[in-house]
Amino acid sequence: MKDKANTKENNLLRGGQFLVKETAAKDVFTPEDFSEEQKMMRDSVKEFVDREIWPKKEEFEKKNYDLTEEIMRKAGEMGLLGVAVPEEYDGLGMGFVTTMLVCDYISGATGSVATAFGAHTGIGTMPITLYGTEEQKKKYVPKLATGEWFGAYCLTEPGAGSDANSGKTKAVLSEDGKNYIINGQKMWISNAGFANLFIVFARIEDDKYITGFIVENDPENGITFGEEEKKLGIHSSSTRQVFFNDTKVPVENMLSERGNGFKIAMNALNVGRIKLAAASLDAQRRVIDQAVKYANDRVQFKTPIAKFGAIKSKIAEMATSAFVGESATYRAGKNIEDRIALRMEAGNDHQEAELKSVEEYAIECSILKVAVSEDIQNCSDEGIQIFGGMGFSADTPMESAWRDARIARIYEGTNEINRMLAVGMLIKKAMKGHVDLLGPAQAVGEELMGIPSFDTPDYSEVLSEEKAMIGKLKKVLLMVAGSAVKKYGPELEEHQQLLLASADILIEIYMAESAILRAKKNHKRDDANAEYQVAMAQLYLYHAVEIVNQKAKEAIISFAEDDEQKAMLMGLKRWTKYDNFPNIVQLRNKIAEKVTAENTYPF
Known part of the structure; x- marks a missing residue:
C-alpha cells in the first residue's frame, strides 16, 4: 500500500x-x-437551474432577495448545499471535483444565486468544516449543510480590503472570561440579509494577526445592518454592512486558535478562487x-x-x-x-x-x-x-x-x-x-x-x-x-x-x-x-x-x-x-x- x-x-x-x-x-x-455519478449530478443540477432559476431570470434583476433565499432553501432540500460537507454532518461528502461541478452548473443562470451559493457553501460553511472543533461542527454544520441556516463571511471593512489583516474590529474578553465582546463594522457582506450565522474576524488586544469567531445572528445581541447595497450587478444577492455593537460571543465559539484568523481567511480564499473559476x-x-x-x-x-x-x-x-x-x-x-x-x-x-x-x-x-x-x-x-x-x-x-x-x-x-x-x-x-x-x-x-x-x-x-x-x-x-x-x-x-x-x-x-x-x-x-x-x-x-x-x-x-x-x-x-x-x-x-x-x- x-x-x-x-x-x-x-x-x-x-x-x-x-x-x-x-x-x-x-x-x-x-x-x-466525469464518472457516471458525476454526470448524473451535473444533469440534476442543470435540471434544477433550468426549472427554478433560468425562467425567473428577469425577476432576479428586480432585487428580489426573497427569491434568492427561496432558491437557496430548495438547493438545500436537494442536498446541494452540503455536497462538500462530510456525511457525518448531514452532507453528501463528495469529492472535490464533484463539489466544483455542482458549483459550476448551479452558477450559470444568474450571478445572484451564484454569489449566494458560493458565499454560503464556501466561506460561510467551509471555515467551520475545516477549522472547527468537533463540538462546533456538530452544532452548526448540519444546519448549514441542509439549508436550515445560511452562513455569511465578515472579513472586509471600510479600511481593510486587499489588506485583510488590517481590520479594526476588536474582540475583548469579558471580565468573567466567558465571552468575547466584539465591536466593529464589516462591509460588502454577501447573504447578510438572511444569514443565521457569521464567520467574523476581529483582533484581540494588539495581536499581530486577526482571530476568527462563529457568531450567531441575534438582533438582541448588538448586531445591526445597513441598507441593501445598490450594485452594478448581482441585484438579488443580499449585500449589506454588518455592525457589531458589544456583541457577546461565547469563548467556545472562537474558530481555531487565537491569531489564526488571517490563515483561515487566506485558505478560505484559495478554495474560493478555484470555485469562482468553476462558477x-x-x-x-x-x-x-x-x-x-x-x-x-x-x-x-x-x-x-x-x-x-x-x-x-x-x-x-x-x-x-x-x-x-x-x-x-x-x-x-x-x-x-x-x-x-x-x-x-x-x-x-x-x-x-x-x-x-x-x-x-x-x-x-x-x-x-x-x-x-x-x-x-x-x-x-x-x-x-x-x-x-x-x-x-x-x-x-x-x-x-x-x-x-x-x-x-x-x-x-x-x-x-x-x-x-x-x-x-x-x-x-x-x-x-x-x-x-x-x-x-x-x-x-x-x-x-x-x-x-x-x-x-x-x-x-x-x-x-x-x-x-x-x-x-x-x-x-x-x-x-x-x-x-x-x-x-x-x-x-x-x-x-x-x-x-x-x-x-x-x-x-x-x-x-x-x-x-x-x-x-x-x-x-x-x-x-x-x-x-x-x-x-x-x-x-x-x-x-x-x-x-x-x-x-x-x-x-x-x-x-x-x-x-x-x-x-x-x-x-x-x-x-x-x-x-x-x-x-x-x-x-x-x-x-x-x-x-x-x-x-x-x-
Missing part, C-alpha cells in the same frame, strides 16, 4: 511544478472523464448558447448573421475561452482531489488533508481565478455585441450577464492581487525547495548564450508542435523571472508591474497547456469532438504566444540593459517563433461552424 501511495505521489505534480515538469496527456483529468464556466456556456441562437435566427442582408466572418470570429473565440477554462479548472480540481486522497491515505484527517491540499495548489487557484473571471467578462461583452442594439436592452439576457460578470474580477482578491500572489508564491516555493526553479533557470541561461539548434523537429503527432511551443514559453518565463530575482532579490515584490507581466506569462502557459493536454488526450481516444478541441487548443495557443511575447518584452526592457537586454530579446524571439504558423481564420471558421450547426456550446 505504501509503495502504491509513493507511486501516486511521484506521478502527481506539486503546485507550481507544471512550469518545470512535463505532464503527460494521459495523466490530466478532463470533463470527458464562471456555465455562465460562459449559457452566454454562448444565447448568442449562437440569436446569430442563427437574426437575418441581415438576407443571411443569418452567424454566416458572417465577423460573427464567426466572435463565436469561435467565446467557445475557445470556455473550453480552455473548463480544461484548466478541472485539471487543477482533480490534482487537489488526488492530493487529498494521498494525504488521507498517509493518515491525515479530512480537515488537514483538504486544507493542505488546497494550499498546495494555491498558485493554480490564483491563475484560474484571474483567467476565467476575465474570460466570462469578455464572453458576455461579445454576447452583447452579437445581439447588437438588443444586447444593450434589459429585455435580453446579455446585459445582466455582463453586469453580473464584472464582480468576478474583484471577488476573492482582485485580479491584480492574484496575479502578484501567483508569482510571489511560485518564488517562495522555489526558495523552500518545493519547486526547482533554479536548475531549469540556469539551464535556460546557458541555452540563451549557446548556439541554437537547427535540427528539423518531428511534428508528425497531433499537437506536437504546440506541446513544444509550451516548453519554449516556459523557458521565456524562467528567463524573465530568473533574471528579475537575480537583480532585485527580496525587493522584487516592490516592482509590481514586472510581477504583473510575469504573472500574465505564467497564466497563459497554464491555460494553454491545459487545453493542449485535454485535446491531445481526447484525440487519442477518438472523442467525437476531438478535432474541434484540437482547433481550439491551437487557436488559444496562438493568442497565448502573442501575449507572452508582449509581456516578456515589456518586462525585459524594464530591468535589463545593454548586452543582457539584447540577449534576452533574442531569446524571446527564438522561443516565441512558430515553425509552422496556424491558419487562425481557418481555425475560427471550423470552430464557429461546429457551434452554429449544433446551435449550442457542444464541447
Whole structure:
C-alpha cells in the first residue's frame, strides 16, 4: 500500500511544478472523464437551474432577495448545499471535483444565486468544516449543510480590503472570561440579509494577526445592518454592512486558535478562487448558447448573421475561452482531489488533508481565478455585441450577464492581487525547495548564450508542435523571472508591474497547456469532438504566444540593459517563433461552424 501511495505521489505534480515538469496527456483529468455519478449530478443540477432559476431570470434583476433565499432553501432540500460537507454532518461528502461541478452548473443562470451559493457553501460553511472543533461542527454544520441556516463571511471593512489583516474590529474578553465582546463594522457582506450565522474576524488586544469567531445572528445581541447595497450587478444577492455593537460571543465559539484568523481567511480564499473559476464556466456556456441562437435566427442582408466572418470570429473565440477554462479548472480540481486522497491515505484527517491540499495548489487557484473571471467578462461583452442594439436592452439576457460578470474580477482578491500572489508564491516555493526553479533557470541561461539548434523537429503527432511551443514559453518565463530575482532579490515584490507581466506569462502557459493536454488526450481516444478541441487548443495557443511575447518584452526592457537586454530579446524571439504558423481564420471558421450547426456550446 505504501509503495502504491509513493507511486501516486511521484506521478502527481506539486503546485507550481507544471512550469518545470512535463505532464503527460494521459495523466490530466478532463470533463470527458466525469464518472457516471458525476454526470448524473451535473444533469440534476442543470435540471434544477433550468426549472427554478433560468425562467425567473428577469425577476432576479428586480432585487428580489426573497427569491434568492427561496432558491437557496430548495438547493438545500436537494442536498446541494452540503455536497462538500462530510456525511457525518448531514452532507453528501463528495469529492472535490464533484463539489466544483455542482458549483459550476448551479452558477450559470444568474450571478445572484451564484454569489449566494458560493458565499454560503464556501466561506460561510467551509471555515467551520475545516477549522472547527468537533463540538462546533456538530452544532452548526448540519444546519448549514441542509439549508436550515445560511452562513455569511465578515472579513472586509471600510479600511481593510486587499489588506485583510488590517481590520479594526476588536474582540475583548469579558471580565468573567466567558465571552468575547466584539465591536466593529464589516462591509460588502454577501447573504447578510438572511444569514443565521457569521464567520467574523476581529483582533484581540494588539495581536499581530486577526482571530476568527462563529457568531450567531441575534438582533438582541448588538448586531445591526445597513441598507441593501445598490450594485452594478448581482441585484438579488443580499449585500449589506454588518455592525457589531458589544456583541457577546461565547469563548467556545472562537474558530481555531487565537491569531489564526488571517490563515483561515487566506485558505478560505484559495478554495474560493478555484470555485469562482468553476462558477464562471456555465455562465460562459449559457452566454454562448444565447448568442449562437440569436446569430442563427437574426437575418441581415438576407443571411443569418452567424454566416458572417465577423460573427464567426466572435463565436469561435467565446467557445475557445470556455473550453480552455473548463480544461484548466478541472485539471487543477482533480490534482487537489488526488492530493487529498494521498494525504488521507498517509493518515491525515479530512480537515488537514483538504486544507493542505488546497494550499498546495494555491498558485493554480490564483491563475484560474484571474483567467476565467476575465474570460466570462469578455464572453458576455461579445454576447452583447452579437445581439447588437438588443444586447444593450434589459429585455435580453446579455446585459445582466455582463453586469453580473464584472464582480468576478474583484471577488476573492482582485485580479491584480492574484496575479502578484501567483508569482510571489511560485518564488517562495522555489526558495523552500518545493519547486526547482533554479536548475531549469540556469539551464535556460546557458541555452540563451549557446548556439541554437537547427535540427528539423518531428511534428508528425497531433499537437506536437504546440506541446513544444509550451516548453519554449516556459523557458521565456524562467528567463524573465530568473533574471528579475537575480537583480532585485527580496525587493522584487516592490516592482509590481514586472510581477504583473510575469504573472500574465505564467497564466497563459497554464491555460494553454491545459487545453493542449485535454485535446491531445481526447484525440487519442477518438472523442467525437476531438478535432474541434484540437482547433481550439491551437487557436488559444496562438493568442497565448502573442501575449507572452508582449509581456516578456515589456518586462525585459524594464530591468535589463545593454548586452543582457539584447540577449534576452533574442531569446524571446527564438522561443516565441512558430515553425509552422496556424491558419487562425481557418481555425475560427471550423470552430464557429461546429457551434452554429449544433446551435449550442457542444464541447
